[in-house]
Amino acid sequence: MKALATTCALSLGAALSAGHALAQTYPVTPGQQATAQQVAQRGVPLSALAANAPERYTVRKGDTLWGISGLFLRQPWRWPELWGMNLQAIANPHLIYPGQTLYLERSNGYARLTTSRSGNETVKLSPRVRSESLRDLALPTLRMHLIEPFLAEPLVVQELTLQQAPRLIAASDERLLMSPGDEVYARGPAGTPFAAGDGDERLYRVFRDAKPLKDPITQEVLGYEAQYLGKVELLAAEAPPNLPDGAAAEPAAANTPQAQIPATLHVTQIKEEMRAGDRLLPEPARQYRSFVPHAPQDAVEARVVSLYTSNAMRYGTENQVISINKGEADGMEPGMVLSLISQGRQIVDKTEGRKETVQLPDQANGTGMVFRVFDRVSYVLVMDTRRGVTVGDKLVPPQ
Numbered sequence: 001m002k003a004l005a006t007t008c009a010l011s012l013g014a015a016l017s018a019g020h021a022l023a024q025t026y027p028v029t030p031g032q033q034a035t036a037q038q039v040a041q042r043g044v045p046l047s048a049l050a051a052n053a054p055e056r057y058t059v060r061k062g063d064t065l066w067g068i069s070g071l072f073l074r075q076p077w078r079w080p081e082l083w084g085m086n087l088q089a090i091a092n093p094h095l096i097y098p099g100q101t102l103y104l105e106r107s108n109g110y111a112r113l114t115t116s117r118s119g120n121e122t123v124k125l126s127p128r129v130r131s132e133s134l135r136d137l138a139l140p141t142l143r144m145h146l147i148e149p150f151l152a153e154p155l156v157v158q159e160l161t162l163q164q165a166p167r168l169i170a171a172s173d174e175r176l177l178m179s180p181g182d183e184v185y186a187r188g189p190a191g192t193p194f195a196a197g198d199g200d201e202r203l204y205r206v207f208r209d210a211k212p213l214k215d216p217i218t219q220e221v222l223g224y225e226a227q228y229l230g231k232v233e234l235l236a237a238e239a240p241p242n243l244p245d246g247a248a249a250e251p252a253a254a255n256t257p258q259a260q261i262p263a264t265l266h267v268t269q270i271k272e273e274m275r276a277g278d279r280l281l282p283e284p285a286r287q288y289r290s291f292v293p294h295a296p297q298d299a300v301e302a303r304v305v306s307l308y309t310s311n312a313m314r315y316g317t318e319n320q321v322i323s324i325n326k327g328e329a330d331g332m333e334p335g336m337v338l339s340l341i342s343q344g345r346q347i348v349d350k351t352e353g354r355k356e357t358v359q360l361p362d363q364a365n366g367t368g369m370v371f372r373v374f375d376r377v378s379y380v381l382v383m384d385t386r387r388g389v390t391v392g393d394k395l396v397p398p399q
Contacts, residue, residue: 044111050074053104053111061098065141066293066383068096072104072113075398076383077293077337077367079141141291141335146319147371147381150308155207155281156223156374162210165279166194169262177273180230185262186280187238194263194280195237202234203283204265206274213377215325216303216392222325222376225306229278230270238263291371292335295397302326302338302395305377315388319381322368324395327376336370338380338395342387363387368395 053072070076105112172183188194196202210224239261267274302324307316316322326332344360366385370378382389 044073046106046109046111048073048078049104049111056101056103058101059096059098063098064143065096068102077295077369077398079293141293143319147321150321150372150379155205155226155228156213156377157210157226159210159224162207162224162226162279162281164189165207165281166204166263167276167280168206168265168274168278169276177275178267178270179273180267180270182267183235184232184265184267184274186265187260187262193238193260194234196234201282203268204232204234204280205283206230206232206278206280208278213305213323216305217325222305222327223374225323225377226279227272229272229274231268231283232265232274232280233268234263234265236264291369293337293369294335296331296336296338298331300326300331300338300395300397302330302332302378304389304391304393304395306391307389308379315390316382316385317388318366318383318385320389322380322382322389324370324378324380325376327378328373329375332370332373332378334371334373337398338368338370339398340365340368340382340385340389341394341396343390343393362394365389365393367398 050071050073057068057071059068065079066076069079073079100115103114103116105114166186166188168178168184168186170185171178172185175182178184186194206229207226208229210226212221213223213225214221241261265280304316305323305325307314308321308323324332342363342365344362347358347360349356349358365387366389367383368380369383370380372379380395
């Protein structure tokens with residue numbers, strides 16, 4: 001029993017330490033903390049609760065903060081008010097785990113959320129040996145698998161970025177298409193041999209054909225969206241040609257660069273097969289992101305630029321990704337929530353013998369959340385929608 005008690009104590013200590021580290025990784029922002037403290041004084045008005053808000057709910061694996069907030073509140077993105085109902089019990093909403101029970105308490109026209117009827121959370125320990133990461137157990141804001149591919153792809157760049165990047169030139173055999181496990185060769189731009197960059201980077205992402213993203217209103221090019229193909233690892237940098245012992249390289253003819261031995265790379269992952277001419281950019285450092293839903297502080301009116309999921313699709317639906325014509329330069333940031341507005345159609349009124357063009361009013365169409373931001377373009381996950389989202393639709397702060 002003594003050994004078991006020691007093991008439980010060590011496990012709990014490790015969990016608390018990991019929880020502290022996780023809290024630092026997923027901090028509550030000052031704005032959210034201020035909102036939570038304000039709400040914690042008395043709770044939220046009963047009018048803010050969802051019509052069928054449950055009296056209690058036990059968190060399950062697969063839940064998200066957005067989804068649980070939607071059970072209790074009319075607007076799921078207002079989670080600081082939900083988790084701020086009891087700061088003593090729920091100090092950080094990113095540390096909500098499966099198995100915890102949340103209770104809704106109503107009093108004097110207001111509601112609070114707590115993890116126990118008495119306001120003090122009870123943690124039950126059982127003599128089991130488990131090895132799980134708290135980072136994996138804590139609830140995410142939303143279903144990360146929907147956006148994880150878009151955190152590395154696509155890439156919005158300036159027109160010359162890919163043109164000046166290293167390029168694939170051939171595979172080790174005579175095949176035109178390159179697949180996982182292949183050794184391939186690449187060269188840098190003229191006058192710059194391809195070598196590992198600062199920090200000895202060895203991993204690169206492969207892109208092709210940067211297509212222009214145009215503002216649907218002004219037709220101005222906001223950036224170029226590069227097609228993500230996969231990943232490669234640099235095995236050997238581009239090098240001067242091998243020369244016999246004692247031989248000297250002949251001077252290069254005018255305007256002719258000295259021949260180089262190309263860099264050698266290993267194809268580690270593909271989304272689509274690669275070919276000569278595709279471009280390489282360094283793999284960015286892995287980031288763990290927690291998206292905290294919040295409304296814009298300032299007025300904003302964005303427009304849908306494109307539906308990323310498929311060029312053939314005309315309408316975007318729930319859980320799909322769209323790009324909009326506002327970016328970091330316009331104050332966009334990850335977690336920002338916007339209301340989707342469908343453009344009203346123009347129709348011809350033929351009643352009573354008339355033939356007049358009539359503009360139908362715009363209609364509220366759901367909610368989207370910004371999750372990746374570039375200078376003048378952002379990517380948005382459609383959280384819910386009543387009808388298809390189309391290019392040119394508006395996005396405005398939620399009411």
